[in-house]
Amino acid sequence: MNKILFLDLIKMHEPIRKELHDAAIKVIDGGHYIGGEEVKSFEKEMASWLGVENICGVACATSGLFATLKSMGVGTGDEVITTVHTAIATAEAISLTGAQVVFCDVSADGFNLDLDEVEKKINSRTKVIIPVHLYGQPVDMDRVLAIAKTHNLKLVEDCAQAQGAVYKGRKVGTMGDAAVFSFFPSKNLGGFGDGGAVTAKDPALMRTIRMYSNHGRESKYDHEFEGINSRLDAIQAALLRVCLKQLDGWNSSRRQVAAWYDAGLKGISRLKTPKVLSGTEPVYHLYVVIVPDRDALAKHLKEKGIESGVHYPYSLNVLPAFARLNQGKGHFPKAEYACEHMLSLPVSPTLTKEEIEYVCETIKNFYK
Ligand SMILES: Cc1ncc(COP(=O)(O)O)c(C=O)c1O
Structure with missing residues (x-):
């Protein structure tokens, strides 16, 4: 028996190697490397695959989570609840806003957030819950949606590891107020470098996240507020279109x-x-x-x-x-x-x- 690799990306990409090469060369030869048609097309195709109105490509899920929380107005004095068993990125995005990260343990029979503990940790400072669909296993969304509704909290799904996972007939990333995906190469939909995407139900929030990820602007020099640079590269978008x-x-x-x-x-x-x-x-x-x-x-x-x-x-x-x-x-x-x-x-x-x-x-x- 040959060596069994944990994840064989080269073998995975072999059948689409030519398409990937052509897509990369098209971008290189096109001379347009930030934003543009490839990013727009990828966003449209991913939104249609997910079944949502709008997707915004971002530089990675970490910055996507951060941009989402900032766009929701989360900051100093607020608390955001998430699982203690996740990639550090989930917690970093919270702390970077100035808010307090509030960890919860995992449930007794799985690796996802213990929702009894979530309920106990909610207080007047709590603004957002971030359930993480860890390992591609959906969180009990009916329960977490009910908790968020009862306490008037926002819900941001961390779908970094769960592109395509389904909860009661609905894809994860379509149920919370917003959801964030990672295209880190080893993810189920992986790019060829860093990348990510955000979706939000409320068009106004989606617009703010999109602007926040692009220096607080919609057009070149009209900066409405200060944001960050968290854009999906054109070459990543072109390659992700092939992988999608x-x-x-x-x-x-x-x-x-x-x-x-x-x-x-x-x-x-x-x-x-x-x-x-x-x-x-x-x-x-x-x-x-x-x-x-x-x-x-x-x-x-x-x-x-x-x-x-x-x-x-x-x-x-x-x-x-x-x-x-x-x-x-x-x-x-x-x-x-x-x-x-x-x-x-x-x-x-x-x-x-x-x-x-x-x-x-x-x-x-x-x-x-
Ligand atoms: C659960 C989870 N959230 C967030 C992230 C951050 O993703 P990215 O590397 O795209 O910033 C990761 C990546 O490992 C992750 O696994």
């Missing part, structure tokens, strides 16, 4: 890979496979299992030529970056436990049944 056409197929392949794992790992009593919330169709950005002896299993897999990963080794509360919150080890026991016991298995949409069976057999042999 593959996204549904890639997502089905990831689901197939997950189904093969579910079947192949059944019966290993010391290993927990991902739990799927009823009524949802995850897109398996990651396939994460919980095991008692994570590091030893990862080492065993590596020796057998199988890559694996840990997403993430630390919950945000224990990182030096959040020492100011005084919420070190012990504050978020479920997330901390998960970080010590989780292992992400290879999820490349290019993986074959035979390869997944090999990974499952290797894990079974480890536990024999």
Whole structure:
């Protein structure tokens, strides 16, 4: 068996290599590198794929989240609730506005936000909740939407890892007040560098986010307010247009890979496979299992030529970056436990049944 890569981007892109090259060359030869037709076309195509009115391409999801919160008027004195188990970007975007990040633990049976804890942490300073559809597994949106409505809070979906995931027939990113996507190369829809997109329900908010991401302007020198430079490059947009056409197929392949794992790992009593919330169709950005002896299993897999990963080794509360919150080890026991016991298995949409069976057999042999 050849080495099994965690994510084989070169193999994934092989069937569209020529189309990608042509798209890049068209931009290079066209001489227009910021904004323009490619960005507009990508935004239109992604909006239509998602089923929303409007999408704004941005430089990355981090700046997209930041621009969204700023455009909602979030700042000093406000609180924004999110999960302690996410990429640091989610929390950074909150802190950068001057608002206080309020972490919640993960739920007992999954890796997403514990919504009971969210309710407990809401107070008069709370302005926004950011549910993160982590690993491509949708959050319980009915419940989080009800919480937001009851307390008159805004909801920003962090869909960085969940392009195409479905909750009760609706794609994630279509339910909150706004939603943010990342096109970091390893994401389900990945670019060839950094990139992201934002959508917002309210056209006025969407307009502000678009302006905020482009120095507070709509036309060249008419700066209505100070913003930032967070634009999607024309070359990324052109390449993403090619990849967007593959996204549904890639997502089905990831689901197939997950189904093969579910079947192949059944019966290993010391290993927990991902739990799927009823009524949802995850897109398996990651396939994460919980095991008692994570590091030893990862080492065993590596020796057998199988890559694996840990997403993430630390919950945000224990990182030096959040020492100011005084919420070190012990504050978020479920997330901390998960970080010590989780292992992400290879999820490349290019993986074959035979390869997944090999990974499952290797894990079974480890536990024999
Ligand atoms: C959940 C989550 N939110 C936000 C981000 C930030 O995305 P970007 O790298 O596009 O800024 C990431 C990227 O890793 C992520 O996984």
